[in-house]
Amino acid sequence: MDFDRPLVFDACALINVHASGRLGDILRSIPQPTLVTETVRALELLQTEALDALNPEGDRLGDLIEGGKLVVVDFDSDDEAGLFLDFAAAIGDDGEAASLAVAASRGFAVVTDDKKARRFAVGETLGVPLVYSLEVIEHWSSDLEVPPFVLQTALESLRVNGSYEPARSHPLYGWWQQALALT
């Protein structure tokens, strides 16, 4: 997949990529700025700290933020904050609403796996490109020609530590199955 604009990571996607144990490598493989909203950072801080603990060898979220690889962004105008309020009222979730509001306002893409957020973004024709977390991981593995066993370990870690499995209808379900099956 070509990433032609900055990516705003929503909470569920950030947790998924972090749970793979390869957060830093994956973010560095993306040729565009990678961002997270202040709303998501504040909401999910404890969760990501728990994931940091699960991957003591891997990159820590705080370090990636401090190093500038993951940029924390906040609403920079009443217009943007207003968009956030509109989306929060419709979606009922601050994290998803903040990611979509920043992306819609600034022409960025959003990495999210959330069914309701994706449905809302498409239904409201926000014009925000949506990316699955598995697409980001798949991009890392193919772009850097990651050895199959490294990818398998990352996905296994995502499955176990992130308690995540794609639905059968997920566009990368076949890829996931195949990558995990390698021994």
Place this chain on the structure above:
Amino acid sequence: MPSSTLDTLDPAELGIRLQRARKRASLTQKDAADVIGAARTTMVAIEKGDRSIRPTELVALARAYNRPVSDFVRERPSVEPFEVQFRAAPGASADDDPIRPVVAEWEDLCMSYLELEEALGSPLPRDYPPEYAAEHLPTELLAESIAASERRRLGLGDGPIPRLRDVLEQEVGLRVFCLPMPTPYSEMYAYDARLGGCLAVNQNHPAERQRWSLAHGYLHFLAHRERPVIHFEGQYQRVPESERLADAFAMHFLLPTASVIRRFAAYGRDGRFTVADLLTVADYFGVGVQTLVLRLEGLRLLPSGTWDRLKDRGFRVRDAQEKLSLDPGSRERADKYPLYYQHLAIEALDEGSITEGRFAELFGIGRVEARQLAEALRERSSGLDEGATTVDLTVGSAQAA
């Protein structure tokens, strides 16, 4: 204008929500005004609905109050806040009362429950009896009469009620949460036309005491429906009639006379009714040993003062129960959330009516934990593979297939 949502929200309603959130966060109007860089008078005007709020101000206040912005802007059912209902009730009147945060959490949970029902178009089925008139009869007789009527109405016979909470949730349609409360508090009851009857019992209490609290709170629903109650030990110098009725009802509802006499007779066939018999019968009915002793004393099956004598001899209930491997009330579901609430939450998540973040919020847990819970709920509700849960099992669909 930057936000169409702010245009459509009633400023007075938003002001009330903001004021309540500020108080919950224990902030003054001056503190809140400082957050948005305004004068205190501006904050007063915002909370009164006299001054419109800018989106960035609302975001800043929500953060300072540690509440999601969506709490303020999404459409929520209009109900009378519990804290307002309880203002006149003894038990939660002072701002620093330790039960206040529990009342706030309980109200949030009841509201979320109703929101789930409305989002899915699946209201909690209700089978409410008309309110029992609490008059004319002596308390004891009235309690026994209501208990017998309710047992009949709910098809409970006169035996033990092993899953009282499930009966109240699923047969009657009450919202029953099991929340950690400070030790002296045992139960809270509130009613609102939209929410219906809402009960909360203290999760920190032993199961058999929780069952007593459930029965006690149920009487308030049956006989004093619109009168909110927070119940705690040492609450009254002189116990009011409504409380005496609730106590007597709980006794008769959990320990129906005929059934208690039958058990007593069965165990006391050799003319002796031992401590082991007492423990076994208490376990059978899922009540505390003291409760059973008092009931048997009341029925004159045991001499009055039996409980005091047992205590004087150093009788320790828990030790004795452990020796006999008894755990009264253990059949009662002890989880915090009603079953239907859990069912609606997983259904809403799976059909995309709520986000994963909201699902986690509904259970007060983190995302990864929420995913594990979602998996467990799916397994519990179906035990089937993905996709199989949506199979229509009604007669018509089977014929069509």
